[in-house]
Amino acid sequence: MNLIRMAALEAALKVHGQPVGLDELRRTADVLAAWLGGxxxxxxxxxxxxxxxxxxxxxxxxxxxxxxxxxxxxxxxxxxxxxxxxxxxxxxxxxxxxxxxxxxxxxxxxxxxxxxxxxxxxxxxxxxxxxxxxxxxxxxxxxxxxxxxxxxxxxxx
Structure with missing residues (x-):
């Protein structure tokens, strides 16, 4: 897993702060990865x-x-x-x-x-x-x- 994807996944976990569905977590991580990677x-x-x-x-x-x-x-x-x-x-x-x-x-x-x-x-x-x-x-x-x-x-x- 590349560094941007890892950072996005960690940030998505922090954003949600509580257990959420895997699909919702992935959507948030995808948006954050796009923002980080450009x-x-x-x-x-x-x-x-x-x-x-x-x-x-x-x-x-x-x-x-x-x-x-x-x-x-x-x-x-x-x-x-x-x-x-x-x-x-x-x-x-x-x-x-x-x-x-x-x-x-x-x-x-x-x-x-x-x-x-x-x-x-x-x-x-x-x-x-x-x-x-x-x-x-x-x-x-x-x-x-x-x-x-x-x-x-x-x-x-």
């Missing part, structure tokens, strides 16, 4: 693409959404030993007219909502640790929803 890895996991007007899920692994759709992302942070950490995530886009971001209260997830057609980059970062991960997102026009006839100039035959 985050060393940040990754993004895209969720299913959904239509803004409904909750119907669409299958697919390509990160391409149409206007009127959104996709959620979850940030996963780990220390060097692979244990989850609890860092706050900063979410940004280089093209706010193409995608808008709705960040969760705990900053661990972000909903990306389509805007104008085009290409944008989603970035999740932990600035204090110098960690950053990006995802390219293309927004393409949705299918035709309405047809509008526009009369031209009247001319002689």
């Amino acid at each position: 985050t060393t890895r940040l990754s993004l996991a895209p969720g299913p693409i959904t239509d803004e007007g409904s909750t119907a899920q669409q299958e697919g692994t390509i990160v391409q959404i149409t206007t009127g759709q959104k996709v959620s992302y979850t940030a996963d942070t780990e220390d060097a030993s692979g244990f989850d950490t609890v860092e706050s995530i900063e979410w940004v886009t280089n093209e706010p007219t193409i995608i808008t971001l709705k960040v969760s209260e705990d900053t661990r997830s972000c909903e990306v909502v389509s805007g104008a057609p085009g290409s944008a980059v989603l970035t999740a970062r932990i600035s204090s640790l110098g960690l950053e991960v990006t995802e390219a997102i293309d927004v393409v026009p949705a299918g035709t929803a309405t047809i509008k006839l526009v009369a031209g100039d009247v001319v002689s035959e």
Whole structure:
């Protein structure tokens, strides 16, 4: 067992101060180990693409959404030993007219909502640790929803 894990387990025992369940003790030790060891890895996991007007899920692994759709992302942070950490995530886009971001209260997830057609980059970062991960997102026009006839100039035959 490495020194950080041992220190975290000892601290978890002190925090609880009384006999507790093994699962609760391990959860506390994991949080403390993450804090002691620090985050060393940040990754993004895209969720299913959904239509803004409904909750119907669409299958697919390509990160391409149409206007009127959104996709959620979850940030996963780990220390060097692979244990989850609890860092706050900063979410940004280089093209706010193409995608808008709705960040969760705990900053661990972000909903990306389509805007104008085009290409944008989603970035999740932990600035204090110098960690950053990006995802390219293309927004393409949705299918035709309405047809509008526009009369031209009247001319002689």
